[in-house]
Amino acid sequence: MGLKSLNLKTVFEHVDRDFEWAVKILKEIISIPTINPPGEHYGEFKDYIVEILRDIGMDVHVHKVPKDYVSMHYPDYADKPRYIIIARIGKNKPVLQFNGHYDVVPPGSGWSRDPFKPHVSDEKLYGRGAVDMKGGIAATLLAIKTVISLLGEPENGSLEIALVPDEEIGGKTGTGYLVEYLGVPDYTVIAEPSNTNNVWIGHKGALWGFIEIYGKQAHGSTPWHGVNAFEYMVRVALDMIREYNAKLDSKHSAYDYGDPRAAKPTINLGGEVVGGAKINVVPGYYAFSFDRRLIVEEKLEEVEKEIREFIDEISKKYKQNGVEIKLKIVSKLAPAFTSPNNILVKTLIDIGKNLGLNIRPIVCVGGL
Numbered sequence: 001m002g003l004k005s006l007n008l009k010t011v012f013e014h015v016d017r018d019f020e021w022a023v024k025i026l027k028e029i030i031s032i033p034t035i036n037p038p039g040e041h042y043g044e045f046k047d048y049i050v051e052i053l054r055d056i057g058m059d060v061h062v063h064k065v066p067k068d069y070v071s072m073h074y075p076d077y078a079d080k081p082r083y084i085i086i087a088r089i090g091k092n093k094p095v096l097q098f099n100g101h102y103d104v105v106p107p108g109s110g111w112s113r114d115p116f117k118p119h120v121s122d123e124k125l126y127g128r129g130a131v132d133m134k135g136g137i138a139a140t141l142l143a144i145k146t147v148i149s150l151l152g153e154p155e156n157g158s159l160e161i162a163l164v165p166d167e168e169i170g171g172k173t174g175t176g177y178l179v180e181y182l183g184v185p186d187y188t189v190i191a192e193p194s195n196t197n198n199v200w201i202g203h204k205g206a207l208w209g210f211i212e213i214y215g216k217q218a219h220g221s222t223p224w225h226g227v228n229a230f231e232y233m234v235r236v237a238l239d240m241i242r243e244y245n246a247k248l249d250s251k252h253s254a255y256d257y258g259d260p261r262a263a264k265p266t267i268n269l270g271g272e273v274v275g276g277a278k279i280n281v282v283p284g285y286y287a288f289s290f291d292r293r294l295i296v297e298e299k300l301e302e303v304e305k306e307i308r309e310f311i312d313e314i315s316k317k318y319k320q321n322g323v324e325i326k327l328k329i330v331s332k333l334a335p336a337f338t339s340p341n342n343i344l345v346k347t348l349i350d351i352g353k354n355l356g357l358n359i360r361p362i363v364c365v366g367g368l
Contacts, residue, residue, distance in 0.1 A: 002084040008152060008354060012145045019297045021145075023125065025052060029102070030127040036103035036168045039080040047103050049137075049162035049163060056145045057153075058087035058161070058358035063182060065165075065173050075171040082165045082173050084182065089148060090158030096344075097160040098144070100137040100168030101174060104129035114264040121214065136191035137163065160185060171367075187344045190368055197357060198258070199348045203364040205294030205335035207303055210274070210287045211236055211311065214324040217277070217284030227322045229275060233286040236325060237269055239314055240290075247306075254297035255337075255363050262365045265303075270348035287328075296337040297362055304329065333367050 029190060032045045053060045065082035080298045088095070107115040107128045118127030125135070144159055190200070218226025244267065253263040268291040275286030294303055308327055315325040338345060338363040352359030355363035 002166055010150065011146060014149055015142060018142055018149075022138045022142035023120075026125060026130070026134060027118045027127075029134045029137065030125075030129050030173065031116055033116045033128070034103050034165075035106050036076040036166060036274065037074075037106075039082060039103065039165060039182050042083055042102075042165055046085060049085060049102075049282040051142065053085070053087040053161070055146050055305060056141070058089050058144070058343070060085065061088045063175050063178075067192060069177060070173050073176075074166070074169060077169075078247040082177075082340055084165070084174065084178055085163040086160065086178075086182065088158055088160040089144070090154040092155065092157055095158045095160050096187045097162055097185035098140040099162045099164065099175060099190050100133055100140060100192070101164050101171070101176075102134065102137065103165050103168050104132070105136070105168050112278035125188070131193055133167075133192040136193050140191045159270050170333070189344070189348075190367075197352075197359060199345055199352075199359055199363045200364040200368060201340055201342075201361045201365060202255075202296050202337035202368040203335065203344055204257075204262075205298065205303075206298070206331065206367060207292040207294065207300065207307070207329065208289065208331040209307075209327060210272075210285040210289050211240075212326040212328055213275075213285070214326070215284050215286075216282075216322060218282040220282060223282050228281045229286040229323075231322075231327075232318055232323045233273075233275070233288055235318070236314055239289060240310070244310055245309075251298075253296065253297055253363070255296060255340075256360065257365055258360075258362045259365070263295065265293060265298060293365070294335045296335045298335060300332055300334045306331070310331060336368065338361065 026046060029045060031050065032041050034045050050060050050062060063084040063086065065084065067078055070082055071078040099208060105128075113119060113126070115128035117256060118125055118130065120126075129135075140161055144161060147154075147159060151341050162175075162178060164171070166174040172174075199366040211233075213229045213234060213236060215227035215229035216225075246276065248265045249266065251265050255261045255263070270288045271291055271355070273286070274288075278281045290307075292303060292307065311327045318325065345361055349359045349361065
């Protein structure tokens, strides 16, 4: 039996048959608190999921991310082991990989139940990671199990699932390590079920950093002896709001981001502010953060150069007043994009139509 000979009725019958199997797996993996940061219980998740993957007939390989690699990117968490689990069925190309991250953010407060004891209410399953993205992992396992049950081992390609850590802190030691050292598949689907009516065909880029202002500390009773870094921080922030934002207003993406306001580059200032010592001290140092988001037509290195040149010009303006201004970059994420005309995108849209869904190819405003 070939893939094209299958009808939806047959597929749904197999999905319905194994649905509770997938729900049980989802409950089990939610109950493993893979909280990140710092990266807890990754080994427990790995041990459980490897057995599931082998049971459904996949060839499984576990890759431990080297500690020195973790130290390079996340030194505070290097003592916690990181695992990438890759399972495949099939020996030929092309390779279609389903990628999913198994770490979850801390649960925070406000839960009416234990977030790591999943429960079902009104046909919805609740628990930390139910959507982002252990639900996507369970759904992928169900889909692959269905394909194997109906077709056995694919002949004209291979199916792969890659389960990665650390997406919630940037992904450098998860998918980043996979791409750098373990190879890139022909096609990848990230099965995060945050919205079932969209196919994310890319994401905006992000450049994070701090603008640091160095003045001169003095006693609050004699401010003329100092250079108030806070006052100059306000001036620099206003310069960025008035002048740099105007540059961004002239740029507009050609693609759909789900909201026309998102189809422009943006910058958010002051998410974090650092500085000050005491109420009666003229501050000699202040810094404020910036979060610059890139549309898919922009290049990360060009945007960084643009910001550096802008800060250099501001620095010249205030240097004569005894102020030094520095730029510190703390995180970079390049924009990613796949054409809406790509065969995988078109296939996913067609599948949605067969299920009665109106699927839109959209660029994700966050990171994927």
